[in-house]
Amino acid sequence: MAELCGIELAHPIINASGTFDAIAARRAFGDELLEQFPFAAFVTKTVTLVPRQGNPPPRLWELPAGLINSIGLPNKGLDGYLAEDLPLHASLPVPLIVNVMGFSREQVAELVFAVAQRDEVAALELNVSCPNVETGLVMGADPREVDLLLRQVRPLTDKPLIVKLTPNVGDVAAVALAAQDAGASALSLINTIRGMALDPRSGTPCLGGVTGGVSGPAVRAAALAQVHAVCAAVRIPVIGMGGVQSGRDALDLLRAGATLVAVGTESFRDPAAGLRVAAELEDLLTNRDNPSLGSRSRA
Amino acid sequence: MSATRVTAPPRRRAARVTSRESHGAYVVLRCSDPDGPQPQAGQFYMLTAGTRWGGGAGERPFLPRAFSVLRARMHSGGQLELQFLIEDVGPGTNRLCELEPGEDLLLVGPLGVGFVAPREDRRALLVGGGVGIAPLAIWQDSVESAGADSIGAIARGAIPPGLTAPPRVTVLLGFRDAAHAAGALLLDGARIATDDGSVGHHGLVTELLEDQLDRDPNSEVYACGPPAMLEATARLCAERAIPAQLALEAGMACGFGACYGCVIPTRQGYVRLCLEGPVLDAALLADPAGGASAHPEVQP
Numbered sequence: 001m002a003e004l005c006g007i008e009l010a011h012p013i014i015n016a017s018g019t020f021d022a023i024a025a026r027r028a029f030g031d032e033l034l035e036q037f038p039f040a041a042f043v044t045k046t047v048t049l050v051p052r053q054g055n056p057p058p059r060l061w062e063l064p065a066g067l068i069n070s071i072g073l074p075n076k077g078l079d080g081y082l083a084e085d086l087p088l089h090a091s092l093p094v095p096l097i098v099n100v101m102g103f104s105r106e107q108v109a110e111l112v113f114a115v116a117q118r119d120e121v122a123a124l125e126l127n128v129s130c131p132n133v134e135t136g137l138v139m140g141a142d143p144r145e146v147d148l149l150l151r152q153v154r155p156l157t158d159k160p161l162i163v164k165l166t167p168n169v170g171d172v173a174a175v176a177l178a179a180q181d182a183g184a185s186a187l188s189l190i191n192t193i194r195g196m197a198l199d200p201r202s203g204t205p206c207l208g209g210v211t212g213g214v215s216g217p218a219v220r221a222a223a224l225a226q227v228h229a230v231c232a233a234v235r236i237p238v239i240g241m242g243g244v245q246s247g248r249d250a251l252d253l254l255r256a257g258a259t260l261v262a263v264g265t266e267s268f269r270d271p272a273a274g275l276r277v278a279a280e281l282e283d284l285l286t287n288r289d290n291p292s293l294g295s296r297s298r299a
Numbered sequence: 300m301s302a303t304r305v306t307a308p309p310r311r312r313a314a315r316v317t318s319r320e321s322h323g324a325y326v327v328l329r330c331s332d333p334d335g336p337q338p339q340a341g342q343f344y345m346l347t348a349g350t351r352w353g354g355g356a357g358e359r360p361f362l363p364r365a366f367s368v369l370r371a372r373m374h375s376g377g378q379l380e381l382q383f384l385i386e387d388v389g390p391g392t393n394r395l396c397e398l399e400p401g402e403d404l405l406l407v408g409p410l411g412v413g414f415v416a417p418r419e420d421r422r423a424l425l426v427g428g429g430v431g432i433a434p435l436a437i438w439q440d441s442v443e444s445a446g447a448d449s450i451g452a453i454a455r456g457a458i459p460p461g462l463t464a465p466p467r468v469t470v471l472l473g474f475r476d477a478a479h480a481a482g483a484l485l486l487d488g489a490r491i492a493t494d495d496g497s498v499g500h501h502g503l504v505t506e507l508l509e510d511q512l513d514r515d516p517n518s519e520v521y522a523c524g525p526p527a528m529l530e531a532t533a534r535l536c537a538e539r540a541i542p543a544q545l546a547l548e549a550g551m552a553c554g555f556g557a558c559y560g561c562v563i564p565t566r567q568g569y570v571r572l573c574l575e576g577p578v579l580d581a582a583l584l585a586d587p588a589g590g591a592s593a594h595p596e597v598q599p
Binding site for chain 2: 018019020021023024025027028029030032033036038045053054057058059060062063064065066067069071074216265267268269270271272275
């Protein structure tokens with residue numbers, strides 16, 4: 001069992017936002033998906049105020065140990081989400097966490113207010129890895145932006161607000177502290193690390209969006225360091241993620257101080273990766289014969 | 300078109316490789332998939348070698364690779380055998396082509412939506428290019444066995460003769476050269492075009508297609524191959540108001556709608572090819588060449 005902000009979970013493994021589409025997966029895999037749902041909670045792909053088509057292809061670029069994506073947050077927009085997708089997400093056998101993103105504090109507030117009113121939603125996750133069009137600053141890259149954002153949206157709901165931190169900052173712990181002090185219930189990290197690839201012949205970008213986000217085992221060590229730094233700085237729970245492929249990787253993040261662990265890119269390779277990681281982690285945590293394993297709780 | 304979808308078990312599973320045969324430039328891998336469902340023609344699988352997937356020279360592959368199923372046969376005892384057609388063009392296909400009988404192939408599938416039967420009174424016309432002939436092989440089997448059923452029904456008197464046409468599937472395949480044209484033997488009765496003229500018609504398969512469409516406008520075209528071939532196929536069919544179902548390809552990370560990487564532009568906006576395809580009605584496409592997504596196998 002695991003727990004996040006009062007939400008009881010069957011195990012500590014959830015999905016990273018944008019790496020598992022439960023509605024599409026149900027079409028591909030049928031009801032068997034629900035009988036063995038791979039995650040203890042379901043985190044949606046980012047919902048924005050207005051619908052988005054997403055970036056032009058190519059959207060993916062394979063790396064030696066991961067990939068770069070430049071998807072561009074395609075989604076049906078708030079109204080489309082609430083009318084079409086939320087009822088399907090609510091029928092999943094696990095708690096629902098809705099990820100939202102706005103291009104201004106007012107947009108985030110509108111999203112939080114509307115989504116939080118729905119009983120089916122257990123918690124909200126704020127994607128702050130985008131520029132505030134009014135200031136030009138990436139909201140999640142600046143402690144003051146995060147502070148102002150949280151002060152605006154925190155009063156709108158009693159539900160847990162999870163802030164998804166971007167790793168593309170100088171001092172992630174400073175942003176984490178600002179989020180905590182302004183009322184964030186929990187933090188999640190890391191989002192993808194900005195990266196790009198060039199066509200060796202033409203020298204032009206390989207991705208339609210020019211740059212993209214790196215994920216997969218390539219970012220695991222960087223994720224562990226950032227989760228460690230944030231957990232040392234804050235008291236609120238942390239959801240650790242970044243390149244997790246095994247129970248051992250998940251255990252590392254728990255030992256760095258995370259409360260839950262999210263699986264992302266590995267689910268692309270195996271839709272049941274979440275279940276496998278959870279089972280491997282359970283084995284590691286209950287293997288009392290292994291003297292190399294210490295306590296999972298942070299001191 | 301209302302295609303149905305065979306759903307996949309929601310996990311990656313191991314399928315033991317039972318044989319590896321060379322067909323000119325291609326390898327046919329057969330594997331045993333005892334727990335999997337019988338796929339439909341045009342559906343695909345995401346494949347990974349059970350060992351040494353990545354970590355070699357260049358460190359790739361990392362992602363699984365998508366392959367339309369070439370054939371699926373139920374053996375006595377209920378054992379499903381899957382066949383895949385593979386051409387060694389990059390790090391993933393290179394590793395898959397090395398797999399020996401007894402080694403594991405990891406797969407997720409069947410995925411996506413395949414071909415649907417020809418509209419009433421239309422005859423199936425199959426057009427393939429290169430490794431794109433794979434889904435046409437299982438589709439030829441499927442169309443001809445459905446036709447054989449109707450012949451049986453005529454013989455039994457269940458259907459009056461003349462009301463149902465006998466099965467007649469025309470198959471046109473194009474290849475680069477003779478080594479690739481060896482793949483044509485995987486289908487029955489194909490007419491062949493090669494770029495270098497070493498086998499069959501010296502030229503493009505779409506030249507054979509244009510002739511055939513003019514001879515038999517009552518066709519329904521099923522096509523799979525390189526983007527330029529599909530673009531020409533879509534144009535030739537559109538000019539004659541002949542329906543065409545295209546099996547498309549785009550770089551994809553997952554195959555089940557999670558990554559949003561394999562979108563292609565359609566008249567309804569971007570659609571995820573893994574979920575709404577890989578077979579799409581040509582009339583739906585905004586750009587008949589299909590997706591611009593870079594395929595992980597052919598990174599420059």
